[in-house]
Amino acid sequence: MSTVSTVTVPARPADQGVTAPAGFRATGVTAGLKASGRPDLALVVNDGPLQVAAGVFTSNRVVAAPVVWSRQAVTDGIASAVVLNSGGANACTGPEGFADTHRTAEHVANALAVSAGDVLVCSTGLIGERLPMDLLLAGADAAAAGLSADGGPDAAVAIMTTDTVAKSVSVQRDGWSVGGMAKGAGMLAPGLATMLVVLTTDAVVTAAHADRALRAATRSTFDRVDSDGCMSTNDTVLLLASGASGVEVAPDDLAGAVTEVCTRLARLLVGDAEGASHDIAVTVHRATSEDAAVAVARAVTRSNLFKAAVFGNDPNWGRVLAAAGTVPEQVAPFDPALLDVSINGVQVCRAGGVGEPRELVDLAAAREVRVEIDLHAGTSTATVWTNDLTHDYVHENSAYST
Amino acid sequence: MSTVSTVTVPARPADQGVTAPAGFRATGVTAGLKASGRPDLALVVNDGPLQVAAGVFTSNRVVAAPVVWSRQAVTDGIASAVVLNSGGANACTGPEGFADTHRTAEHVANALAVSAGDVLVCSTGLIGERLPMDLLLAGADAAAAGLSADGGPDAAVAIMTTDTVAKSVSVQRDGWSVGGMAKGAGMLAPGLATMLVVLTTDAVVTAAHADRALRAATRSTFDRVDSDGCMSTNDTVLLLASGASGVEVAPDDLAGAVTEVCTRLARLLVGDAEGASHDIAVTVHRATSEDAAVAVARAVTRSNLFKAAVFGNDPNWGRVLAAAGTVPEQVAPFDPALLDVSINGVQVCRAGGVGEPRELVDLAAAREVRVEIDLHAGTSTATVWTNDLTHDYVHENSAYST
The missing domain is CATH 3.60.70.12 (L-amino peptidase D-ALA esterase/amidase)
Structure with a gap:
């Protein structure tokens, strides 16, 4: 200095x-x-x-x-x-x-x-x-x-x-x-x-x-x-x-x-994101285009519900599907009944329904969370990064200017 | 029963x-x-x-x-x-x-x-x-x-x-x-x-x-x-x-x-929203259409930053503007330099810049928060309701399924 x-x-x-x-x-x-x-x-x-x-x-x-x-x-x-x-x-x-x-x-x-x-x-x-x-x-x-x-x-x-x-x-x-x-x-x-x-x-x-x-x-x-x-x-x-x-x-x-x-x-x-306790990588596989893959991944990374679940170490794949389902079909064509979701390697959702037991996913063990969504619709892949939604996020962003 | x-x-x-x-x-x-x-x-x-x-x-x-x-x-x-x-x-x-x-x-x-x-x-x-x-x-x-x-x-x-x-x-x-x-x-x-x-x-x-x-x-x-x-x-x-x-x-x-x-x-x-401490009504005035008014209001109601600020009783109008600015121009035409923002009746932002002192806004006093945005672009009005982003929201949604 x-x-x-x-x-x-x-x-x-x-x-x-x-x-x-x-x-x-x-x-x-x-x-x-x-x-x-x-x-x-x-x-x-x-x-x-x-x-x-x-x-x-x-x-x-x-x-x-x-x-x-x-x-x-x-x-x-x-x-x-x-x-x-x-x-x-x-x-x-x-x-x-x-x-x-x-x-x-x-x-x-x-x-x-x-x-x-x-x-x-x-x-x-x-x-x-x-x-x-x-x-x-x-x-x-x-x-x-x-x-x-x-x-x-x-x-x-x-x-x-x-x-x-x-x-x-x-x-x-x-x-x-x-x-x-x-x-x-x-x-x-x-x-x-x-x-x-x-x-x-x-x-x-x-x-x-x-x-x-x-x-x-x-x-x-x-x-x-x-x-x-x-x-x-x-x-x-x-x-x-x-x-x-x-x-x-x-x-x-x-x-x-x-x-x-x-x-x-x-x-x-x-x-180093404010108040985060997990880094989350959402990867979308087999999309019809890179833009489609990004759109689905981004919908998941913007879901407060899913991000709060990760903070609670809850591999809540239902919230992943609910977020993916908000992407318009013309943006990302896929059949919801075909979706697979893996969290840290465990396929908790298979063909739009229940897969491996969610108890097999241990989110408390590591900062990094890997969410993989297989759309079964094409050949493109993309990853979007986010963090979990935590008490500290709310605290830092409610107190920042006061 | x-x-x-x-x-x-x-x-x-x-x-x-x-x-x-x-x-x-x-x-x-x-x-x-x-x-x-x-x-x-x-x-x-x-x-x-x-x-x-x-x-x-x-x-x-x-x-x-x-x-x-x-x-x-x-x-x-x-x-x-x-x-x-x-x-x-x-x-x-x-x-x-x-x-x-x-x-x-x-x-x-x-x-x-x-x-x-x-x-x-x-x-x-x-x-x-x-x-x-x-x-x-x-x-x-x-x-x-x-x-x-x-x-x-x-x-x-x-x-x-x-x-x-x-x-x-x-x-x-x-x-x-x-x-x-x-x-x-x-x-x-x-x-x-x-x-x-x-x-x-x-x-x-x-x-x-x-x-x-x-x-x-x-x-x-x-x-x-x-x-x-x-x-x-x-x-x-x-x-x-x-x-x-x-x-x-x-x-x-x-x-x-x-x-x-x-x-x-x-x-x-x-x-009665989960964990909320404030009800927030975002009203957009003088938009070019009702759809445009809704789009701008919705961008504000979806801003985690603004919602966390309200939880902290902070009338953070900068975050209102930053959220409004994410709406594409073809969806809601307006000139950012003309925007006025009032929070609970106090015009804290005038013509895209600093207005009345933010200290005049007392968000701690009431559950209801009224945000009014004047786009100076047309004649349409719409209101979207939301809640603040609180510790309790994170708590309830991180613990719900576990």
Whole structure:
């Protein structure tokens, strides 16, 4: 940290994360946005030679000022830096909130001697409150002064809200790498208000390939993590490429490495979801299409009834079937009388009726729960991740803003 | 009760409910399906002269055996009786489960000397378990022997599952009336597994008018009660008309009275939802259509985040906006920057941003919470009801089957 803090500082992640690839510096500081006095402002800078960037944003129609800004700023495929704050979402703050984001970008741009239009901004925290701009801008100055080639772990700490661990991962390829950090989870543990992810690579790639790799990766990872069906106003996933490795990377190789990093970050998010006691993977087999498989899996991961049953260590396959049955036939054709459901390997439902005894399933023994649904309708498979619905979820999300 | 019980018997409702209109007899007995020893089997008989019937059923593709049976049996617009059991849903029980339902209808038909195809069947309870048919059929005999012209309140008690009060209402018109009873709530408190409603009238009406009145009434009442977005495999709403008043009733008058009964029953269901501490009415104003208003209201009533905030007495309007923003623009056109949100009369959000201080809203003071969203897009209005997400909801739904 570049600012002295009197509170307990969360453990720095072991992985370098966003500073694992060459060409990046980062840091995390305490600007004073959080009442807790914990680090709350992160800066990631791409020193090039390339300044390629791509972004994927929340599909919510109500979006925070930083999303409006960054979505526009990244359309040219170029970015030099990302500044991220926890302690306030800057959402539903009107034209003044947008001006705050704009001012943040300009301030950081001045400090780094780059163009404001090349500075992306992310915010997370409570909706409907202005940010304390004096604190934030002073923090941005401290961050710019404290940038370091091994600052990735500090940046990952500074974007935490109710996360219990900082999340940094990276993968090495032949002469190049991809790194990333994440906080929260938009649809996963949204008392946090938001999932923010910054990915970096030193591969030599075009903006078009970066964009394609990022969209493919998020579609099969973060988009399939769905804790409570809620969707943040601030969700943002960014990919920056420095080209510093000098290695030209084929589009498929880039997409593969980015997907691997996103997969690992998504699993960390599920494992750290607010108040959860189980991670639940719902896999739908033999669907007529991948979209159909996702639709059925998502219906199950959004069933409060099923999620509460898992919290009670109850392998309640009836609630799985009831959730699957809510998916319209035109979305996912299947015959309810053919459905099989296995929970942690025990086929508790066979052909739409009673299968193996539910007592054979021991949900109390492990955090991970595997639900497998065989639609007997086609050849496609997909998995969606969620968590159980617990007392702690209700507690954290009923007490978050008060 | 026609059967002696050694356990505490729930209070009989004051209203006659299904036996308020002339031409109906009913009763509730203890067949022994429930471990608690409480009444668990109800019978409602239409003594005519008309035997008009209409039904509305769950739209879930996974439906219980009694829904398959009753949906078919009511298509001719004729029914003589309804037999309802709590203590088991008879869902996901395969061909054997359907045979159980069929046998129940035949048994009751024999006891009443009517056709089996004119006996409707409803079940509620756990999914995936066969019913104890010996107990059930003996209970049906006891019920047939105990029918009474003032048995409506007993029938309402016998269909309760985790309901804390029996629900019977009726409305009087000029020489005719409509009565009804309800239990549980499909989407409302679905640890119960199901919402079951039986409505009766002594009006002289055709089957076509009964069907139209029932569909119109459910569309604006039960369909707009949505506690947790879950949809039961057993939800059933039935309307029986005896014609015993001799009064020919115009279609609109019938629809009005049926809607009034359904409105009152729906409010009772919301007020008795499992583990809830607040009833929440979300009203959307100035939408481009009624469907658009319902879509936005439903998105808010399905937000676990907002519902948990209400449990915490937090008027978290940011979560209202975030939920509204998930509705696709083609479903509900509106400009997020124009949205106003009032909670219990305090306009906490104005033009998509901060309005009156949230501290002015006191959610701790009352059970009822009124959320009003002004879309500034059209002229249509709709209200959807839900409950807050509480520790007790998680507790009841994690412990229900274990």
